[in-house]
Amino acid sequence: MSTVLLSRSEVKSLMTMKEVVEIAEKTFKGFGEGTTINPTKVGLDLGETAEYPPYEGFMNAMPAYVGWLDTAGIKWAGGFLGERKKLGLPYITSLILLIDPRVGNFKAVMDGEWITSMRTGAQTAVSLKYLHKGPSIRLGLYGAGGQGHTQTEAVAAVFDIEEVRVFDINRESALKYAEDMKDIVKGKVTVVDDPRDAAWGDAIVCVTQSKEKFLKNEWIARRTNVFPMGSYQEVDDDFILSADRVIVDHVGQCLHRGALKGLVEAGKFQESDIDATIGEVVAGKKPGRLSEDDRVLCIPIGTGAMDIAVATVILERAREKGLGGHFDFV
Incomplete structure (x- = not known):
């Protein structure tokens, strides 16, 4: 054959x-x-x-x-x-x-x-379909490279994007992203120079190669969905430990790579701290949010x-x- x-x-x-x-x-x-x-x-x-x-x-x-x-x-x-x-x-x-x-x-x-690039964006979009109500969404984005593009394209396939605020350590990359996305994003794309200014909106997506815990707990408002998609821990310990809901795509993988790895190794986070998998939420077996005010940490690390x-x-x-x-x- x-x-x-x-x-x-x-x-x-x-x-x-x-x-x-x-x-x-x-x-x-x-x-x-x-x-x-x-x-x-x-x-x-x-x-x-x-x-x-x-x-x-x-x-x-x-x-x-x-x-x-x-x-x-x-x-x-x-x-x-x-x-x-x-x-x-x-x-x-x-x-x-x-x-x-x-x-x-x-x-x-x-x-x-x-x-790989397309389905990684799609995982975020599907998760948001079950975590965010309404036809439109506001997006904060860290990382304006290839993954930043496909994350935006995927979210735009499910929602009308009112605005994206994007930060990248390379401003030229962020400006190129803004130009590339002008026909994908129905609203506006704003390039920000201060990383704090991208911690905004209904969802914050991190697609960087940073080894720094750059996204700070105090920047993240109520009702926000946070997606740290990088290989390392892009969000600080305080947010992970204080998030109202922690939802992952694959328990075994998320405990040993990416955002949760360091806290698991330090004995500060364990499997019982995970509230649901994305699959359980999509299948209707567990809720995504318990309250509209919840700050949700969602980690679709990729399967x-x-x-x-x-x-x-x-x-x-x-x-x-x-x-x-x-x-x-x-």
């Missing part, structure tokens, strides 16, 4: 952000209902934090089974600075492999960088299930359109 091979350009041509959001929502529901199976990712530190080897990067192996599509696969993906950044390549590098879960044949191999679900629908469309190469590995 031939394996379909799909390039990044072919992958991008087959799906819109709105469709990615819809797929992410169905997959989150599967998490809540127990039909999405997603082991904790396995990480390989290639110098992201380790002293050796010194390549300023990491890779994750992310397998999953998605019941509503009866599909399985694995994403092998990571992020690199260092030599990759000098070459002008995207931070994320990724391939997705799909199998037929009944017999184990490899159905497809495709680029995963675009899917292979989202990638496998999006990739499977892309494969179906590629077959319909006759796109992609083929290779007989066996």
Whole structure:
């Protein structure tokens, strides 16, 4: 049986952000209902934090089974600075492999960088659909790079964005973001020079590579949804420990990477402090908010299930359109 091979350009041509959001929502529901199976990712530190080897990067192996599509696969993906950044390549590098879960044949191999970026934005958008009421939203954004773009595109697929206030340590990046998003954001995009000024709105999204806890508890107002999406802890300890609700996409992963890792290792945060998973909220098994005044910490750190679900629908469309190469590995 031939394996379909799909390039990044072919992958991008087959799906819109709105469709990615819809797929992410169905997959989150599967998490809540127990039909999405997603082991904790396995990480390989290639110098992201380790002293050796010194390549300023990491890779994750992310397998999953998605019941509503009866599909399985694995994403092998990571992020690199260092030599990759000098070459002008995207931070994320990724391939997705799909199998037929009944017999184990490899159905497809495709680029995963675009899917990773799109589904990461979609995870935030789906979460906000269940945490924020109303058709419009105000957004504070830290990080104006590729993820800042896709986060905004995804939120705009669900809400009318009244305003985005964006901060980036590179002002030129923020200005480019403002220009790029002028047709995506129905309201206005405001570039701010003081990081405190981006801690504003109905939702604050952090998509940075910062190792600083730059988002301060005292900046965050009542009723705000906070999404620290970076690999490190972008919000300070006080906010995490005082948030009214803590909601995550995957308990095992969120306890050992990203915003919660440091507090877990210090013994100040544990699994029982998590109020719900996004899947439980989407499936109607647990509430997102208990009160409109709640400050909610939501951490969709990213799961292979989202990638496998999006990739499977892309494969179906590629077959319909006759796109992609083929290779007989066996």
